[in-house]
Amino acid sequence: MDHSLRGYHATVTTHRDHPAVRSHDGELWIQLQHGGDHRIVHAPSQAQPSALPSEVVSSIEADAGIPPKPDPATQAKFIAALNAIDPEIVNGKEGKAIDRARNQCSSAKESPDNQAKLVDLTNQRFLSPEHPEGFGEATATKILKAVRTHICPVR
Incomplete structure (x- = not known):
């Protein structure tokens, strides 16, 4: 440095x-x-x-609370979970989805008990060409659950 x-x-x-x-x-x-x-x-x-x-x-x-990149098996499970919610979330860009999830872990570290804030940040972070303003609260809640299950599990 x-x-x-x-x-x-x-x-x-x-x-x-x-x-x-x-x-x-x-x-x-x-x-x-x-x-x-x-x-x-x-x-x-x-x-x-x-x-x-x-x-x-x-x-x-x-x-910042960002975990290391997941191993290939964990990454595959996470991408499968997102695709099960809506294939548009990943939209063929697995690396971007992983980066967004890792970044979401930083928000989860800062506000672990503020579910509304975390859902809002998830909705802001996970975008696609068809959803430039996010996927909405219901889908963002599912995305957040997948992030917390596979990328930064709640302990």
């Missing part, structure tokens, strides 16, 4: 101000805070793969 960033508290966020490591388009944003000084660091995932070392990203993800 750059020495000029020592002492800063890192908060992972997206351009939509939802806690996450990667936004829906794959961009990485990190808000750094130290006293009254605030910085936003943008690390394009494809343009500069070495922008942040993987161990730094993993540490930030863990602090």
Whole structure:
């Protein structure tokens, strides 16, 4: 990590101000805070793969409540659960669905007992071309259950 960033508290966020490591388009944003000084660091995932070392990203993800990427069997079960709800949720983009679920875990860590907020954030996070405003409360509730069952189980 750059020495000029020592002492800063890192908060992972997206351009939509939802806690996450990667936004829906794959961009990485990190808000750094130290006293009254605030910085936003943008690390394009494809343009500069070495922008942040993987161990730094993993540490930030863990602090934000984002679990590691699931193993192939868990991933397959999660994708099957989403497809059973509505195939449009995955829409052929399994990696994006997994990333959205991992990011949802961050929200679940922040507000574990606020079901209404988690359903709302799920509805904002899981979008598709046919559902640009989300899938609605009933479907978002089912998606959240799948996320909590397969990606970040409630303990």
